[in-house]
Amino acid sequence: MDLRVEFAGLVLKNPIITASGTFGFGLEFSSFGDLKRLGGIVVKGLSLKPREGNPMPRVSETPCGMLNAIGIQNPGVEVFLRDKLPLLPWRETAIIANMYASSVPEFGELADVLAGEEGLAALEVNVSCPNVSHGGAAFGQDPAQIRKVTEEVKKRAKGKPVIVKLSPNVTDIATCALAAQEGGADAVSLINTLLGMAVDIRTRMPCLANVVGGLSGPAIKPVALRCVHQVCRKVSIPVIGVGGIVSAEDALEFILLGAQAVQVGTANFLRPDQSFRIIDDLPRAMLKARSSSLDELRGGIKLP
Amino acid sequence: MDLRVEFAGLVLKNPIITASGTFGFGLEFSSFGDLKRLGGIVVKGLSLKPREGNPMPRVSETPCGMLNAIGIQNPGVEVFLRDKLPLLPWRETAIIANMYASSVPEFGELADVLAGEEGLAALEVNVSCPNVSHGGAAFGQDPAQIRKVTEEVKKRAKGKPVIVKLSPNVTDIATCALAAQEGGADAVSLINTLLGMAVDIRTRMPCLANVVGGLSGPAIKPVALRCVHQVCRKVSIPVIGVGGIVSAEDALEFILLGAQAVQVGTANFLRPDQSFRIIDDLPRAMLKARSSSLDELRGGIKLP
Amino acid sequence: MVERNCREVKIREIRFLGTWDEPSDFMELVLENPGWESYRPGQFAMLRAKLWGLELPWGRPFSISRVDAESVTFFIQVVGRGTSRLAQLRANDEVVVWGPLGNGFSVLPETPTLLLAGGMGLAPFRGYIERHPTPKYLRLLFAHRPALDFYPYSDMGQKVRAEAIQERSTDDLPDIIRRIETVMDECAGGLALACGPTPFLRTVQAHALKKGIRAEISLEKTMACGIGACLGCVCKNGQDRHVQVCAHGPVFPVADIRI
């Protein structure tokens, strides 16, 4: 079965991309599956300078989900480009850099550094991180800011596709998606995590040192599907569906709503070979949807 | 152990209130537990005229949660007052009317009808129903509207406590809570359901005839806790915590964040005696939290 | 009427009757009787295995198939998440049950009564036959797709006049429909009771209304609460009003409900 997808200048073997922050720099998973088989890999959020991230505890398991407040710990973009990217199978699989910055000019600088890299297939702009006090979330909740950041990155991307990753913690996500489109985004990916919290009645403390964190996993899939549905009906640029995908069926649900491809996040923790298993399982799930082509399925949702 | 709570003019035996729409008119549960043991019962959403609600299918199970798009089916306020309320143990347990209307004047009219009823301990204003095309959601996402509705209901409530139930489908729920407070609300309850969606790849149709619906259950507890935390820090009126509560520990988590009481919704479907079991279990959970008084525990969260 | 209750009871036995189509198993689940001797056939119960945890927040509705002094039997087909988890249980595991719920089928002694079962719709008729005061007035027509051995049919066939027709392909459907209509006509002065998939019920309903045959049908809807509280399982009644299938049904007189 042909599972190839092409959009926004990207050509992917299949629509399964691993989501930022849940698949490390890819290399952590290389003994659990052949990275070349993935449709794409979005690496952990990168910033200009190295970041130590938030204090511990940073993660907490919740019913069918988890909270994280990692705070974009990363070795900085230089170290990534020097030590990690060359080891990745970037000729065979789309490697996508996830960008984090706390101001528009900083996003621009980061784009400058990344744009020239042959090994990167696209840039994903994270304007939706709920785990850093300023920057991330604030950007992602304001359409005007989203547009500005997008314009800035696009201007410096040297033609590389720019994907803007949207936050669900807004009253109207379609407007945010439109803002990205107007800013020149080649695609939008959604959703990032829902702002959440957990507390421990024994210690009387929040389960995360950061107090609040981002909720992900199967628990949020219904919210992600709704957001993708709302956005697909509003924008003309491609949409990448993210949120709670653990199976090939889940992936097809997003594609049925109009997504070009999907990202798999928390499911990588269910077991480290889960993304590979989802790919293996796609043909079976396609049969279940009585389809032999993703293009036929895409956007095929029958609305009343 | 004394589990009594008093706030906003309400005196409850314990902080466990059953949530609107998940406990029918209470009577459905009378063979599974003694209704008099509940802290309170919020009845199914009531409108001035009977409503048939949305077409089927109306509910869909999701990981650790569910979607509903009932569309406020109800026999109308008159039938409720005539046929249901007299059968409820309203002298022993706080019966709270959940109000649904699609305009400010209609909310006012409904308040007029309810305010004189001796059997009602309070009014809960549902400005956050995601399942009706206009009205509900639109109101609940606009602080100015929330304030107006609250003022109107409060004006006509003849002194009955007015609780405003807030939607989490907003960028900033604390601002919505403040609007309710400014409008004269005696308390706020939160959260109503998260807007979500499910699709069936076999039929290629949404799982709900209404396409989108409200997500509830354990899956959303982290979002509910976060919202309660944000609101408790902003408002001075009492807060009732709702969302994903299935156990006594869950209830105490909300109280630790500052909630006066909680509402139990989807958990009533886990098994019909679940709300009663939560009450039975409260003393054990209090021990776990090393507390013998809800007042001692309330708001006792230790923030870094 | 028996008091509805919510109880944790032990599984006495799980009998696998066979595997038909991946992943569809047929099984009989035998539980300790939570005190349901006086149930009425056609009533159902909600079941929930403790090992579901929170992932599946709802119980699952199953017709009470038979009840004796010690046990309650359900006849279950594995079709999804809940039923496949039920199939993983073993004797002595605990399940939570609440019931008996809803209304059962009418019982009219000394009245010719036709039992129309489609597939798993056979389940409630087992108890119906066992409890009927005058079983010789009963007649069973059973339409099925998987082989007959997967169903507790032979037992039932020994007690009442019975006939089974298999649907091997959709080409068989017109014949099956004709057969249903014919036996209904033969029982026209009596009572026809039907339980099965929706198209099957539609056939029965249409014919009963056309010929003025007294008939009852048992509906299946996805259920969250099973007790009339969530309004998730409604159908329109004769007055075009939404009524809860769990509380007002699952058995309805044919004229009272739209399917």
Next chain:
Amino acid sequence: MVERNCREVKIREIRFLGTWDEPSDFMELVLENPGWESYRPGQFAMLRAKLWGLELPWGRPFSISRVDAESVTFFIQVVGRGTSRLAQLRANDEVVVWGPLGNGFSVLPETPTLLLAGGMGLAPFRGYIERHPTPKYLRLLFAHRPALDFYPYSDMGQKVRAEAIQERSTDDLPDIIRRIETVMDECAGGLALACGPTPFLRTVQAHALKKGIRAEISLEKTMACGIGACLGCVCKNGQDRHVQVCAHGPVFPVADIRI
């Protein structure tokens, strides 16, 4: 190094060693060996029962306690949601495991080596003793709260010089700390390896640093991925940088990590 892999293997046996404090069970979980003969004691694996479904999205980390040609043994205390679900499993049920993960303890033949175990921290030392080339150089000090029978201690005590001290109340703590420090001093020229609760490790670390004793400690953190990808399990290293305990540890030289 052995290839890490992710496999579904069958449970051969679950041995309950006793119940201490509600709901805390102690058990040994024996699995088919997924090919881990060459693991290094101190390494761990992530375990996930298939019946968890999606409610618990993470596996759970456990030290590999011992490995023989056919099986892998984990020694597990029931403390919460995942471990209590593991305790419900039965022989032939399947679990998903990935490992061996992380770094093991150093093995220095013919070097006096002190094994300091606190509670469940005993687990990795079982395999350590079995695999050590010169076990007569090993010495075990085991601090515990529940009775000794709950632990696989007697086995281990037969192979190496061993001593157990029980903490009956917090009043016993100063004595225990003194005892730890004393035996560490006695082994000062050798190697000290510690696994146990954080306060226990702090004692060992502080004393080792003070006295310049070569020592390694195995840390416990909540883990989501177990393979260094999520950054959920970090500690600060000597350079005040966050490092993943799962990938850079769980065993660290005392000077390299802040706890």
